[in-house]
Every structure is written in C-alpha cells, then in structure tokens.
Amino acid sequence: xxxxxxxxxxxxxxxxxxxxxxxxxxxxxxxxxxxxxxxxxxxxxxxxxxxxxxxxxxxxxxxxxxxxxxxxxxxxxxxxxxxxxxxxxxxxxxxxxxxxxxxxxxxxxxxxxxxxxxxxxxxxxxxxxxxxxxxxxxxxxxxxxxxxxxxxxxxxxxxxxxxxxxxxxxxxxxxxxxxxxxxxxxxxxxxxxxxxxxxxxxxxxxxxxxxxxxxxxxxxxxxxxxxxxxxxxxxxxxxxxxxxxxxxxxxxxxxxxxxxxxxxxxxxxxxxxxxxxxxxxxxxxxxxxxxxxxxxxxxxxxxxxxxxxxxxxxxxxxxxxxxxxxxxxxxxxxxxxxxxxxxxxxxxxxxxxxxxxxxxxxxxxxxxxxxxxxxxxxxxxxxxxxxxxxxxxxxxxxxxxxxxxx
Amino acid sequence: xxxxxxxxxxxxxxxxxxxxxxxxxxxxxxxxxxxxxxxxxxxxxxxxxxxxxxxxxxxxxxxxxxxxxxxxxxxxxxxxxxxxxxxxxxxxxxxxxxxxxxxxxxxxxxxxxxxxxxxxxxxxxxxxxxxxxxxxxxxxxxxxxxxxxxxxxxxxxxxxxxxxxxxxxxxxxxxxxxxxxxxxxxxxxxxxxxxxxxxxxxxxxxxxxxxxxxxxxxxxxxxxxxxxxxxxxxxxxxxxxxxxxxxxxxxxxxxxxxxxxxxxxxxxxxxxxxxxxxxxxxxxxxxxxxxxxxxxxxxxxxxxxxxxxxxxxxxxxxxxxxxxxxxxxxxxxxxxxxxxxxxxxxxxxxxxxxxxxxxxxxxxxxxxxxxxxxxxxxxxxxxxxxxxxxxxxxxxxxxxxxxxxx
Numbered sequence: 005x006x007x008x009x010x011x012x013x014x015x016x017x018x019x020x021x022x023x024x025x026x027x028x029x030x031x032x033x034x035x036x037x038x039x040x041x042x043x044x045x046x047x048x049x050x051x052x053x054x055x056x057x058x059x060x061x062x063x064x065x066x067x068x069x070x071x072x073x074x075x076x077x078x079x080x081x082x083x084x085x086x087x088x089x090x091x092x093x094x095x096x097x098x099x100x101x102x103x104x105x106x107x108x109x110x111x112x113x114x115x116x117x118x119x120x121x122x123x124x125x126x127x128x129x130x131x132x133x134x135x136x137x138x139x140x141x142x143x144x145x146x147x148x149x150x151x152x153x154x155x156x157x158x159x160x161x162x163x164x165x166x167x168x169x170x171x172x173x174x175x176x177x178x179x180x181x182x183x184x185x186x187x188x189x190x191x192x193x194x195x196x197x198x199x200x201x202x203x204x205x206x207x208x209x210x211x212x213x214x215x216x217x218x219x220x221x222x223x224x225x226x227x228x229x230x231x232x233x234x235x236x237x238x239x240x241x242x243x244x245x246x247x248x249x250x251x252x253x254x255x256x257x258x259x260x261x262x263x264x265x266x267x268x269x270x271x272x273x274x275x276x277x278x279x280x281x282x283x284x285x286x287x288x289x290x291x292x293x294x295x296x297x298x299x300x301x302x303x304x305x306x307x308x309x310x311x312x313x314x315x316x317x318x319x320x321x322x323x324x325x326x327x328x329x330x331x332x333x334x335x336x337x338x339x340x341x342x343x344x345x346x347x348x349x350x351x352x353x354x355x356x357x358x359x360x361x362x363x364x365x366x367x368x369x370x371x372x373x374x375x376x377x378x379x380x381x382x383x384x385x386x387x388x389x390x391x392x393x394x395x396x397x398x399x400x401x402x403x404x405x406x407x408x409x410x
Numbered sequence: 411x412x413x414x415x416x417x418x419x420x421x422x423x424x425x426x427x428x429x430x431x432x433x434x435x436x437x438x439x440x441x442x443x444x445x446x447x448x449x450x451x452x453x454x455x456x457x458x459x460x461x462x463x464x465x466x467x468x469x470x471x472x473x474x475x476x477x478x479x480x481x482x483x484x485x486x487x488x489x490x491x492x493x494x495x496x497x498x499x500x501x502x503x504x505x506x507x508x509x510x511x512x513x514x515x516x517x518x519x520x521x522x523x524x525x526x527x528x529x530x531x532x533x534x535x536x537x538x539x540x541x542x543x544x545x546x547x548x549x550x551x552x553x554x555x556x557x558x559x560x561x562x563x564x565x566x567x568x569x570x571x572x573x574x575x576x577x578x579x580x581x582x583x584x585x586x587x588x589x590x591x592x593x594x595x596x597x598x599x600x601x602x603x604x605x606x607x608x609x610x611x612x613x614x615x616x617x618x619x620x621x622x623x624x625x626x627x628x629x630x631x632x633x634x635x636x637x638x639x640x641x642x643x644x645x646x647x648x649x650x651x652x653x654x655x656x657x658x659x660x661x662x663x664x665x666x667x668x669x670x671x672x673x674x675x676x677x678x679x680x681x682x683x684x685x686x687x688x689x690x691x692x693x694x695x696x697x698x699x700x701x702x703x704x705x706x707x708x709x710x711x712x713x714x715x716x717x718x719x720x721x722x723x724x725x726x727x728x729x730x731x732x733x734x735x736x737x738x739x740x741x742x743x744x745x746x747x748x749x750x751x752x753x754x755x756x757x758x759x760x761x762x763x764x765x766x767x768x769x770x771x772x773x774x775x776x777x778x779x780x781x782x783x784x785x786x787x788x789x790x791x792x793x794x795x796x797x798x799x800x801x802x803x804x805x806x807x808x809x810x811x812x813x814x815x816x
Binding site for chain 1: 426468478483494496
C-alpha cells in the first residue's frame with residue numbers, strides 16, 4: 005500500500021465527461037489499495053475567463069480581489085469530482101484551500117505555501133476517504149484567499165504530497181512524460197523512465213514545459229518523488245527523483261532548446277572597471293533578467309564588444325533602458341537580434357565526465373553551425389545559435405550523445 | 411446619514427458593464443453620506459450552469475458538494491464589484507459567507523441563517539468602507555459552505571440589514587416596485603408607494619414574484635424596512651414596511667393571481683369522521699402542499715364531494731397517491747383539472763371593514779364568472795375560477811376596488 009497524490013490539470017477536467025475519466029484513474033489507485041488524495045485545476049479556459057473579467061473592470065487591481073475571483077474555477081471542479089467519486093461508491097469530499105487549510109504568505113496573486121495542515125486529511129485517508137483538494141489556492145494570514153500564480157497547481161500538488169509524506173506525486177498532463185528532446189523535432193526522441201530533479205529543473209526552465217519550475221524546486225527540496233504522465237493515454241510516465249535513485253546514470257539525459265531568447269550586443273564598450281555593473285545593475289532594477297553573457301577580448305585594450313541574452317518579451321524594454329544610458333555606458337552602438345535560439349545539453353552524468361562540451365562544439369562545427377555565445381553549469385552546456393539551425397542542431401546533438409531510440 | 415444595504419440580483423450583475431452600473435448606484439448612496447453594504451447574486455445564468463454541471467455528474471448528489479460548486483457564482487461578482495468601487499476611489503472589499511461569517515444551520519442546499527457577525531463590518535463601514543458580500547451563501551457548523559436555496563439572496567440581504575440595524579434594505583431587481591396588480595394584464599395598474607409585510611407576503615406567495623416569501627417573512631420578523639426598486643430605471647420603488655408606517659390604509663391594496671394551481675375533486679367520498687385526515691395526511695407526508703379546500707354539503711348524509719387545490723407540478727403525484735388509496739378513502743372517482751386560476755383580493759384594511767368579500771362575489775357574478783372554491787384569511791379573499799376568465803376577473807376587480815390609476 006502506498007500513499008499517492010494525483011494532480012490533474014485543466015485539460016484533464018475540461019468538462020464533466022473528462023471529470024468522469026479522472027474519477028476512473030482515481031478509482032484504479034483506490035482499488036489497488038492505495039491511500040489517495042487528488043488535487044485539481046480549474047476547467048481549461050475558465051481561469052482565463054475570470055482573469056478577463058478582472059481586466060475588464062479594473063486596471064489597477066487589488067490582488068486580494070483578483071484572488072477571490074480567479075480561485076473559483078478550482079472550487080467548481082473539486083465539488084464535481086467528489087460527487088462523481090461518491091457516485092462510484094468511493095468516500096470522498098472536496099477541500100478548499102481555506103478549509104484544509106493550505107497556509108500561504110500574504111503575497112496575493114503569487115503566494116508561496118508556508119504550511120499545510122494534514123492531520124484531518126491523514127485521518128480520513130486512513131479510512132479510505134479520498135480528499136479532493138482545490139489546487140492553485142491557499143489562505144493568507146488575513147483570512148483571505150490567495151492564489152499561487154499561474155501553474156501553481158503543480159506546486160500545490162508537490163507541496164501537498166510532501167506534507168502528506170506521500171510515496172509519489174502523480175502529475176497528469178497532456179504529454180505522457182519527459183523526453184530526451186522535443187519529439188516534434190526529433191522523431192527518435194525517447195521517453196525517459198527517470199530523470200533527476202536537477203535535470204528536470206534545467207529542462208523546465210529551458211523550455212520543456214512539462215512541469216513548472218517552482219514545483220520541481222519544491223520536489224527537490226523535500227525529496228518528493230514525482231511522476232509525470234498522460235491523462236489521455238494509459239502508459240507509464242517519467243519519474244522525477246533524486247540522483248541516488250538512478251542507478252546507471254546516462255552521461256546526457258536530454259537536449260533542450262528555447263526560442264524565447266534575444267541577443268543584445270553593445271559595440272565598443274569602454275573597457276574599464278565597473279562597466280559591467282553600470283550596464284547590468286539598472287537592467288536588474290527594471291526586472292529584466294539577463295541570461296548568457298560573453299565579453300570579447302579587447303584588442304586595443306580600450307574597448308570591447310559585450311553580448312548577452314534576455315527573454316524575447318523583455319528585449320524592447322532592455323534596449324530602451326540601455327539607449328537612455330548610452331553615453332554613461334560609453335558604447336558606440338547597441339544591436340539586438342531576436343532570431344537566436346539557445347540549445348542545451350543536460351545531464352547530471354557530465355559532472356564526472358569531461359569532454360561533453362567538446363562533443364557539442366565538434367558536432368555543431370561539423371554541421372557548419374556558428375556558436376555565438378556559450379554558457380555552462382555543472383550539469384548543462386548551453387550555446388546560442390542562429391534560429392534557422394534549431395532543428396539541425398537538436399537532431400545532430402541527439403544523435404551525437406547516443407540518445408536516438410528505435 | 412442612514413445605514414443602507416443594497417442588494418442586486420443576477421440580471422443587475424449579468425456582465426462587467428452591468429457591474430459598473432451597479433457601482434454607480436452604490437456611489438450615489440456613498441456620496442449622499444450614507445453607510446453602505448452591498449449584497450450580490452451571481453451573474454444571471456451562471457448558477458444555472460453550475461447546477462447543470464452537478465446534474466451531469468451525479469444523480470444522488472451530496473448537497474455539501476452542490477453548495478461548494480454553486481456558491482462560486484457570487485464569489486466572482488463580489489470580487490469584481492469591489493474592484494470597480496476601488497477604481498472609483500471608494501474603499502471596498504469583498505466578503506464571502508465564510509469570511510463574515512454568515513452562520514447557518516447544516517441543511518445544505520437550503521440552509522437557514524442563524525447569525526451574522528457584524529462587528530468587523532460595522533467598524534469598517536464607519537470608516538467609509540463598502541463591504542461587498544456574497545449573497546445566497548453561508549457557513550455551516552462543519553466549516554463547509556452552505557447555500558440558502560434559490561432566491562436566497564433576498565433573504566441574505568434582509569438578514570444582513572437586520573443584523574446591521576440598517577435603516578433600509580434596497581432590493582434592486584428587474585421590476586420597479588410592487589403594483590396593485592400585474593401591469594401586463596391591467597394597463598391602469600398603479601405602483602404602490604408602500605405596502606405592509608402581511609400584504610407583501612400574500613402577494614409573493616400568490617404569484618407576484620417581486621420578493622421571495624422567505625425574505626418578506628424575515629423582514630416582518632425583524633421589522634426591517636425593505637424597498638423594492640429597479641436596477642434599470644431611476645425611479646422610486648415600493649417600500650415594504652410595518653402597518654404602523656402606513657397612515658391612510660387603503661381597504662384593498664392589490665389583486666393577485668396564480669396560474670400555478672390545479673384542482674382535484676374526490677367524488678362521493680364517504681361522509682364519516684376521520685376521512686379528511688385519511689386523505690390529507692398521506693399527501694402531507696409526500697410533501698404535497700394542499701391549499702384551498704371545500705367540501706360540499708352532503709345531500710343524503712352518506713357521501714360528499716371534496717375539492718381542493720395543489721400546485722400544478724404536484725398534481726400527478728397527488729392523483730397517483732390518492733388513486734393508490736381509493737378503496738381506503740372510499741370515493742367513487744378522482745377528477746383533476748389544471749385549467750384553473752386563483753384570484754385574490756389583498757389588503758390589511760379589510761380587517762376592520764366588512765363587505766370586501768361581498769364586493770368580490772358580486773363583481774365576478776356580474777361578469778358571469780363561476781366561483782369554484784373560496785378561501786379567506788384576515789387580509790385576503792381568494793377564489794378559484796376557470797383559467798379562461800383570468801384577465802376579465804382581475805380587470806373587473808381592479809376597477810371595483812377603486813385601484814385603477816390614470
């Protein structure tokens with residue numbers, strides 16, 4: 005017997021027929037003798053409609069009222085699923101964030117979970133009852149409803165699983181697991197049986213939109229085993245686990261890419277102490293996140309070209325911000341280019357193996373792909389290349405690291 | 411300065427534009443220097459959609475889950491109105507039933523309000539803040555959401571007004587007040603400036619669907635002044651008040667009618683002690699409400715015809731119930747006829763004046779209308795007539811009692 009938290013997203017509960025299918029998945033675990041708690045999103049589209057209402061009535065909105073309005077979608081789905089389960093003869097009841105309670109801080113609109121009281125839930129689960137809990141919401145110290153921000157339901161699920169000491173947190177979604185790369189680009193992409201938290205974090209933040217970054221961070225912090233699997237197909241998913249649970253670690257687990265990158269180049273920046281702080285400090289103050297940075301070697305010792313990347317939707321603000329300070333920075337020109345892609349090779353195995361980066365550079369060179377910027381971490385190597393070469397690069401690297409399936 | 415509770419129904423908050431119009435009505439009272447609390451329904455149609463979801467997933471539904479689901483509509487509108495008011499520079503916040511709290515019993519789906527904690531609301535209203543409170547919902551002793559049943563928002567509003575010692579409870583709706591009779595039938599119908607609780611109760615339960623019966627009962631119990639007025643037209647409404655507040659009481663205040671009646675006749679019932687109990691006891695047990703009853707004088711002293719009315723949608727169940735016990739009752743035949751209408755003359759003035767019933771009978775006789783059943787109370791006389799004569803009867807009585815306007 006295991007204790008399992010099952011989380012279903014918006015497309016999995018999009019209408020009452022889908023909710024009935026969800027109930028079947030719950031029943032299977034109950035009939036296998038497991039203790040089960042379920043966590044739900046709102047019906048797909050409902051939260052967007054609620055957000056649209058808020059936008060229609062108010063530009064300067066009070067996040068406490070926003071939370072009151074947008075948290076209603078989950079309240080509907082949890083009540084409906086509890087009813088379907090009852091109809092199947094399974095004891096069940098719905099729980100809203102304030103009823104559990106799921107205590108959060110008071111940052112309405114993007115609250116963080118601080119504690120989940122599980123005594124009553126545990127007592128009821130031990131009798132075979134299935135609690136159906138509203139995701140994405142909690143209770144602030146002021147006794148008002150909070151929401152965790154978009155995608156917060158994954159985070160709710162992992163936090164609940166950790167608080168319940170669950171053996172597994174199953175995240176049902178519209179993909180059936182985590183792949184070695186995007187199957188739309190590489191037909192030989194393989195589904196991974198297991199992946200480590202660290203790898204998953206790199207993949208999520210690099211554009212493999214399977215699981216929210218916050219949820220993975222929380223799972224890693226608590227050592228919570230998470231499984232990503234499909235709501236629609238009945239096949240095993242991918243387990244996201246601690247490194248220790250993976251006996252034979254592959255050198256590289258996957259190839260990720262992100263088109264949400266834009267390159268900015270400052271031409272002939274004066275090469276003097278403090279210039280980097282003068283450039284990047286104000287960008288950070290403007291809440292513009294800078295990712296990869298490369299500074300060319302200064303030929304004459306007086307000036308250098310500085311290249312870095314920001315998210316696509318920040319590029320205009322960033323260029324305006326820099327242009328306003330052009331004289332202060334002392335550069336000749338500010339160039340920007342949104343037609344770039346970041347390709348990354350990820351794997352915890354590379355910690356103990358040299359040569360991973362070298363294989364990447366050699367593979368790309370053989371295909372005639374120019375590397376514009378490089379950045380590395382303990383478990384990944386990322387390069388910025390021309391967007392046109394995305395598919396070519398991803399396919400070549402997938403083959404080069406031996407990831408191709410049948 | 412007065413303290414006012416304003417209640418707006420589903421058509422008044424049907425979309426975000428309507429909610430903005432509601433905010434204007436709130437602003438006007440605030441700017442007049444009044445302390446204001448607002449109570450809202452869900453957007454028109456939303457509660458029906460939520461009920462439909464519940465019906466789709468479960469036939470034997472748990473009323474606690476039903477309440478969880480259907481109470482979300484009000485949660486949306488209160489958040490939105492609070493945002494609009496804030497945008498106008500008026501301090502405001504939303505309150506859900508469990509936040510106030512509005513304490514109810516645990517009869518989910520049709521709970522009764524037991525207590526409303528108003529200390530915090532009063533404190534905030536004294537500073538100019540406008541609480542926007544979700545109607546139709548409360549908190550049961552088990553810490554779960556209850557709903558008050560359809561139309562419960564009027565009841566919430568009156569209960570809140572009474573708890574706040576409000577000077578007035580304004581019920582904004584899609585009609586602009588209470589009329590002497592249905593203006594669709596009688597073009598000379600006049601809007602009443604004032605009407606007593608007792609008269610309003612008779613009118614509401616007789617089919618003048620302006621204000622829920624439960625809400626009127628609660629207003630009468632607490633002596634709460636209520637005003638019924640239009641959300642859409644800017645004209646004075648009708649005050650529902652204690653009899654003492656009406657200086658010159660008209661003999662008759664209005665003519666009501668109800669088509670929701672069906673007549674059942676038991677032919678040649680044995681005329682012996684206990685027969686009425688044998689007939690009506692099981693109907694009451696089956697939750698079938700019997701209204702008017704008339705028993706013909708028995709000619710031979712052995713058998714009598716018994717006629718009574720039930721609501722139209724109960725008539726089939728009632729006839730089945732009686733047919734199953736036909737031998738026990740000992741009647742020759744069971745007849746039923748849905749093509750009847752109950753017409754009532756209402757007025758607290760008739761307590762102290764004789765002749766009101768006589769005027770009614772004479773007026774109907776002059777028009778050749780046959781009276782099938784008669785029932786009377788202290789402040790009304792009702793007759794059952796053939797449905798075909800509805801308009802003719804109502805118009806003739808309206809004129810006979812001097813109610814016609816210009």
